[in-house]
Amino acid sequence: MMVHILGLMLLWxxxxxxxxxxxxxxxxxxxxPGFRALRPEDLGDEQSPTYMALLGREHGTFRYAAIVxxxxxxxxxxQRGMLFDAVTLxxxxxxxxxxxxxxxxxxxxxxxxxxxxxxxxxxxxxxPLEERVRSARxxxxxxxxxxxxxxxxxxxxxxxxxxxxxxx
Amino acid sequence: xxxPFDTATGTIALGLLLTLALYLIVHSLVLGG
Numbered sequence: 001m002m003v004h005i006l007g008l009m010l011l012w013x014x015x016x017x018x019x020x021x022x023x024x025x026x027x028x029x030x031x032x033p034g035f036r037a038l039r040p041e042d043l044g045d046e047q048s049p050t051y052m053a054l055l056g057r058e059h060g061t062f063r064y065a066a067i068v069x070x071x072x073x074x075x076x077x078x079q080r081g082m083l084f085d086a087v088t089l090x091x092x093x094x095x096x097x098x099x100x101x102x103x104x105x106x107x108x109x110x111x112x113x114x115x116x117x118x119x120x121x122x123x124x125x126x127x128p129l130e131e132r133v134r135s136a137r138x139x140x141x142x143x144x145x146x147x148x149x150x151x152x153x154x155x156x157x158x159x160x161x162x163x164x165x166x167x168x
Numbered sequence: 169x170x171x172p173f174d175t176a177t178g179t180i181a182l183g184l185l186l187t188l189a190l191y192l193i194v195h196s197l198v199l200g201g
Contacts, residue, residue, distance in 0.1 A: 029176050033176035034174055035174045089198050091199070094199060095194060098190060098198075102190075140173070141171065144173035144179050147180075148180075148183040149183070149186070150183070151184065151186065151187050152183065152191075155187045155191070156190070156194075166191070166195070167194065167195050
């Protein structure tokens with residue numbers, strides 16, 4: 001009984017944190033579908049409306065939700081005894097294993113590409129104005145890469161439970 | 169420089185293509201279907 005409860009809790013946490021993370025990403029796509037280049041004066045003036053709007057956005061919760069999502073996902077694979085086969089893409093666990101690797105890539109993209117550049121854009125890390133403007137383009141592309149990656153990720157997650165026949 | 173990621177449609181189109189490509193790879197190469 002406890003094993004089932006643990007499995008359910010991990011899935012619950014995985015979905016909840018995942019929605020916070022990817023929901024943040026999708027909200028950005030819906031609200032700002034196209035790239036709007038920043039101008040040096042947007043970032044150079046700390047009172048500019050654009051800079052104030054950037055600062056006012058949420059910058060923390062979704063990054064930690066991404067870690068929680070990843071940990072809960074790994075926990076689910078471990079709890080089901082398929083972590084090794086999934087990660088090494090052996091047999092049918094390769095379906096969710098593909099999701100695991102896509103999710104890992106997304107987590108690394110968020111923490112190692114998007115966030116370091118976002119810190120420059122926001123001025124949390126000092127950088128020349130031109131580099132801050134350039135970093136805004138990189139954060140946009142990094143976020144959109146995760147939007148793109150989320151599509152196969154969700155497909156493989158769903159297929160591992162409901163679409164095994166597609167892979168037979 | 170413009171990229172397909174500059175529009176929501178382009179991003180979703182790339183996501184669909186990547187999904188199809190990965191499905192075919194996992195289906196044929198990994199599971200040998």
